[in-house]
Amino acid sequence: MISIHNLSKTFYAGRREIRAADDVSFEVAPGEVFGLLGPNGAGKTTMMRMILGLLKPDQGYAEIAGHRSDRQPDEVKRQVGFVSAAAGVYQWLTGREMLGFFGEIYGLSESDVDLRVKELSSILDLADFIDQGCATLSTGQKQRLSLARALIHDPPVMILDEPTLGLDVIGSQVIFNYIDILREREKSIILCTHRLEQAQRVCNRFGLMHRGRKVLTGSLEDLQKQTGRSDLVEMFIDLIENSNVAPVQQV
């Protein structure tokens, strides 16, 4: 469903050259949650933006449902629901109006939108605040609304960039529970998160990134075999500490 082919991207900040993505490839099948993990600045967000076609890669391409994001960006976007921690809401619209607006953008009919909003609002528990102005919502409510917004067109692919950032335990729980539901519905999901325990629970496969490179890939068992560590937190710490001894690449 999702296949990433040799994506590379370099940024230039002043005299520094930053390899945000360095020849990264992976695939995600339907019904699979791929955990794209790594410390801050590993290049995860850049990866997601390139997959969506928001950022032009220097090399390589992403393919979603048979469409290349550099050639048919609109087709790709139609297949993807995108949630990011930085995503805002329209403060002067109500939740329902905002969902309606995005339904409109994705080409849904009004009755379809109504149906979807009803469905999503029961699963994500939006009913209490869906008719309030977005400016008045709490962080958790906003994030649930963002998730509903990304799901309004029922896309086969979800890209979730830190969907639980700033949420409390209950709030994150709602989101992760829903990710479970999405997996059951055979969606292909890329999930970026720092909540490693949760990731360990919901993801089928992982890709650990560091300094733009994909360092480790595989299921939890694969990773355990490769590293000799039992859980993700330990792997993570190893990864960062090791790289401090021998920096991966600095140009």
Add this chain to the structure above:
Amino acid sequence: MSHNDPPNPYAQSKKSPRTRFRLTRLAQKELKETLRDRRTIVTLVLMPLLVYPTLSLIFKTFLLSNAALFSGGEAPEIRVVYSGNVSRAEADFVFLQIGERIKFMDDKAAKKEGALLQLDDPNGTENSQSMGSGLRISGLQPEEFSEGFPPWYRMKWQFISEDADPSLIDYVEAGEADLGIIFELNDPTRKRLGDFTVVSRQDAFSLATADHLAEQLEKANLAYREVRLRMAGISTEPVVDVDRQLIGPAVEQTSSSAFPLASLVPLILVLMTITGAVYPAIDLTAGERERGTLETLMAAPIPRVGILVAKFIAVLTVAIFTALLNLIGMFVTIWVFQLDQQFGGGIFDFRVMVQIFLLLILFGAFFSALLLAVTSFAKSFKEAQVYLIPIIILSLGPGLMAMAPGMSLDGVNAVVPMVNILLLARDVINNEVILVPSFVAVISTLLYTYFAICLAARIFGSDSILYSGDGSLAEMFQRPMRANVVVPLMATLFCLVMLFPLNFLSIGFLGRMPAETTAELSLRYLMMGVFTFLAFMVLPALVARHQHTPLMSGFGLRRPRVVFLLAAVLLGISLWPLVMTMTEGWHVVYGFLFGSEKQDQWHAKLIETTSEQVARIRMVSPLVIVFAFSVIPAFCEEWFFRGMLLRSLLKWNSVWKSILISAMVFGSFHVLSNSVIALDRLLPSTLIGVMLGYLAYKSDSIWPGVILHSLNNGIVVFLAYYQPTLSSYAWFPGEEESIPRLWVVAGFVVAATGIILVRYSMRASALPENSSNATLTNGDVL
């Protein structure tokens, strides 16, 4: 969609019939967003409520006091002090007598004209004049002026005794009175009333009132004479009857008034419309990024043009609301403060109101698009505000320009944004609309609007705006790490922006150089070459160096194939008759658009300036001419326009788009670098620009262009240079004649051969190809 995907009912509605309505729904969302924001409403409603009363007060106090007296409207009171070698009672008696005689004459005149004289309107306003030295010399209080004498309602009178200190003259000089009358009663028989001396200051108001009073006093003499003649039984029938007839609309009255309200009204309305549109424009573009909704929006499968058009509709709607409210506010103010009586009632015409409103919509559309294009650049609210302030101040320029009394809606004015709309609005108020230029103004404004929206759609949400650097100065002048094959577009645009003031600087500098003798002129032309060299060749080269771009690839310096050189020579010698024919054609078009009278004026001006230039050129050695007009401009302009600019453009745009853009820039520079009168060069220069662009693209080199350009320039300038000699040959057309048909045909054939050569030659390959998805990006910067 590939066949192995599960069908997605929501993902296929691209061609659904609902797409048509989508735009209105998108616009609805944008409008909801804007109109629920109280800040929009505040600027929308509060501004007209505050601005117009304030403005009208300013009018009343400052502007009208001057304007009224000279425009024949209501005049303020005139304070008169009088004095004489008699008592006050005697003096008053004399004035009453004079007053009766004046009335007698006025009544007689009124009977004859069938109308009352307007001057003596009993409703004086409460304004008083505070001219003169302003030194208060004694307690001469306003209430001490008496009501005065029958025909002089607007004058307030105050008697000063002859030996008083301060004297009558002191009062007038100090400005406590506007006018003084001293009279001497010498005739004890009282047949003569006496000698009058009217005392006034030298300022306009005092002089005007003195003239008026002297005229009135003169009537007393006429009345006296007539009575005497009648008493002697002599007929007073005049030998000549003098009548006056006024024809045509009363144009002079409005435009000669001290303040051109007809120009001011549109300017105020336009500025107010801008204020309404500014906030939504920022909020819907830069605000979108600041709130973090931009990325989400960009992740959706909707063309940016759609989003931008929706935003444009929203901003325009707010602008129209603002315009409407302002229009209402202005008319209410005019009505309440009775300003219409000061300026004539033309503004109250319903038809005029509707037309002005339509013009405001047009202007609102133009400015909304412009605002969106500018604010789309911005990454935050603050940044957008920083961009907009200069835009608004710059737009005051054309606004004030349009207020200048001599301006008319024709020629270049009809296509200058903002100026054209303001002039059109002025003409609407004055009821002087001329069809064709108005049409040109409307069409050009619509075109600008379209381009601004396209630009905005291109910029809005491009990844350089979505994910860009810190916006520091250091970042802007950062040297890139990697070598570039061509100069990055941003750096090229920087060059272009710098060329604009440099150009003006050099024109100014050259204009100050002496140009009388041959030596002085030669020096001036050589300096012109130096400037061209510095601006078009050295500056771009430095920028390219800074951008790690080799000159060879960045400017296209490689050796071209011989076939392109041949084509360049063919085109270089054959284009000029075609250009000249085109210029003549343009004259005809100009005449059609703006009337034959304008065309003749313009043509005469053109010939005058051209022959001046030619006379100067002929003073200088041909060697200087070759350098200053042919070789240097050809090389430098090719270096920049076809070297740097075209090659930068080609990297991110399609071939023809790049060639067209570079040609249009090239064409406009040729208009700007001369006077505005050189508008006739726009089309030919642009077309030659296309030619040169195509040649540079196919040959991947600027050298053929340099040859074409210098040949063409050289031929044109030397034809003028040697005209006197050449004209002595029978086959050569005279100064005022147009070029022979045969020459045009020959030029066409040779040029066509050149073009065919270029067209069917293989393109040299090393020129940067445009990448598959063209987006405006400076992706090298994080």
